[in-house]
Amino acid sequence: MSKAKPPRSFFKPLAIGAPAPFRELPVNVERMIHFVPPHIEKVRAKSGDIAKKADVILANLEDAIPTDAKEAARAGALAMAKEFDFAATGTGFWARVNCLNSPWFLDDVTELVTKAGNQLDVIMLPKVEGPWDIHYADQLIAQLEAKANIKRPIMLHAILETAEGVQNVEEICLASPRMHGISLGPADLAASRAMKTTRVGGGHPFYKVIEDPHADGSARAAAQQDLWHYTVAKMVDACCTAGIKAFYGPFGDIADLDACEQQFKNAFLMGCAGAWSLHPNQIKIAKDVFSPAIDEVLFAKKILEAMPDGSGVHMIDGKMQDDATWKQAKVIVDLAKQIAAKDHDMASAYGF
Numbered sequence: 001m002s003k004a005k006p007p008r009s010f011f012k013p014l015a016i017g018a019p020a021p022f023r024e025l026p027v028n029v030e031r032m033i034h035f036v037p038p039h040i041e042k043v044r045a046k047s048g049d050i051a052k053k054a055d056v057i058l059a060n061l062e063d064a065i066p067t068d069a070k071e072a073a074r075a076g077a078l079a080m081a082k083e084f085d086f087a088a089t090g091t092g093f094w095a096r097v098n099c100l101n102s103p104w105f106l107d108d109v110t111e112l113v114t115k116a117g118n119q120l121d122v123i124m125l126p127k128v129e130g131p132w133d134i135h136y137a138d139q140l141i142a143q144l145e146a147k148a149n150i151k152r153p154i155m156l157h158a159i160l161e162t163a164e165g166v167q168n169v170e171e172i173c174l175a176s177p178r179m180h181g182i183s184l185g186p187a188d189l190a191a192s193r194a195m196k197t198t199r200v201g202g203g204h205p206f207y208k209v210i211e212d213p214h215a216d217g218s219a220r221a222a223a224q225q226d227l228w229h230y231t232v233a234k235m236v237d238a239c240c241t242a243g244i245k246a247f248y249g250p251f252g253d254i255a256d257l258d259a260c261e262q263q264f265k266n267a268f269l270m271g272c273a274g275a276w277s278l279h280p281n282q283i284k285i286a287k288d289v290f291s292p293a294i295d296e297v298l299f300a301k302k303i304l305e306a307m308p309d310g311s312g313v314h315m316i317d318g319k320m321q322d323d324a325t326w327k328q329a330k331v332i333v334d335l336a337k338q339i340a341a342k343d344h345d346m347a348s349a350y351g352f
């Protein structure tokens with residue numbers, strides 16, 4: 001039976017000279033995490049322009065990078081940190097390292113932290129299975145931060161992509177104050193669970209509910225259901241309990257923008273802060289979906305204005321409002337304010 005760390009030790013740096021962990025997550029709008037393959041110079045070179053549109057730019061070193069390009073990708077990630085001032089456009093700079101049991105993980109983390117640690121906001125860790133994976137990466141990063149005299153802690157973001165990881169998601173979220181959030185990794189997770197799909201996220205035409213037979217034998221209506229509902233719900237509850245953020249992850253059918261939008265919308269409504277964009281076309285979708293709709297923000301503002309101290313009961317446009325709807329309104333208005341602070345057009349649309 002494992003024991004939790006005593007409360008007074010939880011926020012202590014794990015190495016002498018490492019920066020103290022954040023007590024609260026930095027407030028950043030992270031509607032999409034845009035994946036860049038850093039070994040392809042032509043694509044890497046566009047990172048500065050893409051950073052003007054995306055909230056987060058991520059250098060991907062793991063899956064989708066060919067084995068013989070792993071070192072070139074790592075070098076490309078370091079070049080991105082040197083060549084682009086992502087912080088100047090308010091864009092986060094993240095890297096997805098190779099997984100813990102791979103031959104590249106140690107060099108990925110060592111080089112990123114010691115050579116780009118002051119530029120790097122978040123390290124994304126794939127295939128996390130339990131809190132032990134976070135404890136190891138946490139300690140290693142602290143040692144490297146101390147060695148390289150990094151001033152600001154680098155956060156950790158885990159991908160939920162094995163059945164064991166899903167079983168342990170609460171402990172993963174609570175494993176360290178370095179935790180930033182969790183993303184759903186639907187492709188590896190599908191394989192790990194023996195789901196019979198060949199897709200990266202999204203629905204499936206076989207996964208649906210069909211209405212009862214009609215007496216006249218006419219065609220029965222059926223509707224596809226969301227294959228990811230259970231996992232997203234479990235992930236959101238675990239993340240919110242820990243005070244960290246949940247993300248959908250990738251949508252692999254690049255040409256199907258409608259299905260991408262729908263999957264992102266489901267994730268947004270269920271509590272996710274953002275999703276991944278694998279292709280430039282997906283950036284705008286995520287930006288629109290993970291920014292609350294203007295009419296929702298205006299209605300939420302009406303609730304807050306009508307109930308300044310958040311108590312009592314009111315009727316607005318025929319709908320009952322009380323302490324709980326006040327809190328829902330506050331979630332939407334707080335997010336809209338964060339987006340407005342970053343985006344002047346959205347600020348005027350939201351009426352701030």
Ligand SMILES: CC(C)(COP(=O)(O)OP(=O)(O)OC[C@H]1O[C@@H](n2cnc3c(N)ncnc32)[C@H](O)[C@@H]1OP(=O)(O)O)[C@@H](O)C(=O)NCCC(=O)NCCSC(=O)C[C@](C)(O)C(=O)O
Pocket residue numbers: 035036037042043046050060063064159161184185186187188189200249250254277278279280
């Ligand atoms: C899908 C691909 C191959 C289609 O790439 P393409 O070249 O065939 O597409 P295109 O439509 O022809 O591209 C149009 C233009 O956009 C550029 N472009 C295209 N993509 C990007 C990009 N990301 N960033 C910046 N620019 C990009 C591309 O270079 C081209 O520029 P050009 O007009 O000047 O020639 C390509 O978009 C790509 O490599 N995307 C990233 C893929 C990736 O990172 N996959 C791994 C994440 S998903 C995952 O790991 C799963 C998970 C979580 O682990 C799990 O569920 O288990």
Ligand SMILES: [Mg+2]
Pocket residue numbers: 063126161185187188
């Ligand atoms: Mg994966």
